[in-house]
Amino acid sequence: MIEHFFNLHASNYQVDSRIIKKNDVFFALKGERVDGHDFLRDIELKGAKACIIEKDFNGYVPNIQVFRVDGVLKFLQDIAREALKKSKAFKIGITGSFGKTTTKEFLVTILKEKYSVSSTYKNYNSQIGLPLSILNMDRNVDFLVFEMGMDKKHEIENLVSFCQIDLALITKVDLIQEGFKNVEDVAQAKKEIFLSKNIKNKILNFDLLKLKTFHNEKFITFSIKNKNADFYLKNSFFYEKNLKIKLFFPFSEKHFLENALAAISIARILNIDFETIQKGINNLKTVNMRYEKVFIKDALFIKDFYNSNFTTMKESILSLKNYKNRKIFVLGGMPHMVNINKNCHRKILNLAKKYSDNIFLYGKQWENLNHFVYKDLKDIALKLNEILKKDDIVLLKSARFYKLENIFDFIN
Template identity: 30%
Template sequence: MELNFLEIVKAINGEVLVDSKNNNFNSLCIDTRKIEKDNIFLAINGENFNGNSYVKEAFEKGASIVIIDEILFDIEELEDKGTIIKVNNTSVALLSLANYYRKKLGIKVVGVTGSTGKTSTKDLIASFLSDKYKVFKTKGNFNNQIGLPLMILELDSSYDVAVLEMGMSDLGEIHTLAETAIPDIAVITNIGLSHIENLKTRENILKAKMEIIDFFNEDNELILNGEDSNLKNINSKCFKITKTGYNHEYEVYGTNIILKEEETEFEAHLNGKHHKFTLPMAGKHNVLNAMLAISVANKLGVTFESMEKGIANLEATSMRLQLIKKDKFIIINDCYNASPDSMKSSLDVLNTYKSGRRIAILGTMNELGHEAFNAHKEVGEYASDKVDKLVVIGDYKDSFKEGFNGEEIEIYTTKEEFISNVQTLVKENDILLVKASRGMKFEDIVNSIKQISI
């Protein structure tokens, strides 16, 4: 972090309870298991744990400064161990510190949100920009009110652009993230059913995603997937909006799409110019994600030719349509998360394989509330002509089954039950898609399949 001690105290409105006078620090950590020498330890006070209880341990592991919001230790016992700063709320302090640091660095920030496709779009934006700029992007799923500020605090002045993913589960959360990150450009991928359990309606989901523009002015730009019916008609007189899609009614659009097993070809159109791209990613949905990324890159002055060079730097987040080629079969690991839209997109990718059995191993999609039964049924129906065998696991196995009109289906109550039978399922030349919501931890299934020998 390119901050000094006094800036940190000011940014978090902190009270210095103990000043060791040797306030050297390098980075901030919230997990004592990962503390390194001269880290700042910020004690998050969460629902299931209280970081304030681990201050002594943090000092013992090498922290030079701790930030707390509750005193659960003897100050005199620790006053020779390091500096102690007290704030009203450490979670709020983390957001305030990140906001202060973002303003100080002054780099361009691209915020990405949406019900599905956030991570893939983030990865594509970062790659399309990478030939011209040094780009930082959100790691993994660090996209909430703890993860996003931690990502900002990993930045330094050597970066030109930060591409930050913004997730949410309820109203007000993206407002807080936008207030912290202050995006110059915002991207919304789509409005699906994810989190409808909390938000009840798509209108509320749209309202929550649109919080990303709460701090916009005439200098900002919002980039939208115009193919999404909830985003298509959004307009503003206060800032610029660019919409992307599959035809010439949009400012940026893709045509001549060719879907292959491991890549996707398309022609991008922008400002009267066009360029053929080949993405090392499968699925038509990634063309829409790429159109959003191309719009961001164009806004930041990147040419088509430079974007193409940047594709070579694409680093896709793991467990997102990750192809695992074994000697005699293929696994498509898509365990990162799941929603009705992303399930269908993944089934489309599986359907591009024309040799070998196409087997989809699907589990529960979480946070769908009253839409859960119909959503799982709809995915089962969609899979009917996309797979040779459907395997369904979990609470909504019967919903999948009711929608499925294909010939072969296997039903399991738990993933452990399936894993105990997995050896009998896989045959030579099979292509196996594995997908469910993050909480189902279907990577356990992927790992079990990887151990099979035929």
């Protein structure tokens, strides 16, 4: 069946019926809210070449190629495994509680200066997203870079089982999800990325060595804080064994420098020369909605609302502490953090008061903290329109849940 599947020569592989196009293949996944089997008529009308459905499905079956399988998700992952077996590319895996998407994009930018590279699409790092991304990418390249995420234990282990990466890196580990007892518990789940049978290099942020999970093992480390790391960056000087190299970065924020260092560390392990690395660094760009900078009305707006947790919100605020400009913070709530750290919103508000001139809060998580909480993004935008001055810095930080980007619909 698998060989027959590959002989389809489909245009693309999809799990979302809304974006199906002619000659695409559709995987009818059944989720908590939506069942892909309910949209088989739609994908037939759109010209899909084939669909994968559950073996026991007894509803409408389209007049196209149909694969009946025991578990559509398992079949998707098995197909991705087979697809990778045919690839001779060196495979790299990146995980972490945060910073993995930016690190992945930075690494891909550097590698592309000299090699052919494919990587997971955007943040397609889940049990569904990663195998789907693998099927849709060009695998006849020098390097494949996979971002790996998880919601619970053994999920990264499963991703690794069909990716079989050669090199793996963990950016950071923090307690930002429910379902884990503590940071050590999260670390154990992230460490699963090193279970690949093909693993040659295990790379860690030096900070993680303080966790028991990473004791009594040998890792390659990187750090912007500790010079004992194998790869160390300070004041734009990169240190590696007896080497000291001056590098020039298009940003100064610590979290971006740390992500860049992680990418550079992988590049050096792959014996990429510094001239190539610097060319790559020159082309580094921040990822959409991750500390993305735009100028509106002569004020700098920092869009940092792709994701949010206590640590990343704290880092975003502290990244602006040395600026002399007037600072305005628009902070959305962090719904997923409430049961993990009950005082996190109060702590963030106190920190924000220390480093800002004006604070706008949005989301019920900020209630009962003796500060006005807005119910509508439009009201925040209208107020910003009134008070904005030249050279102001406006930080917009929030969890994706609140879709803070919609505020720009009302900014003049």
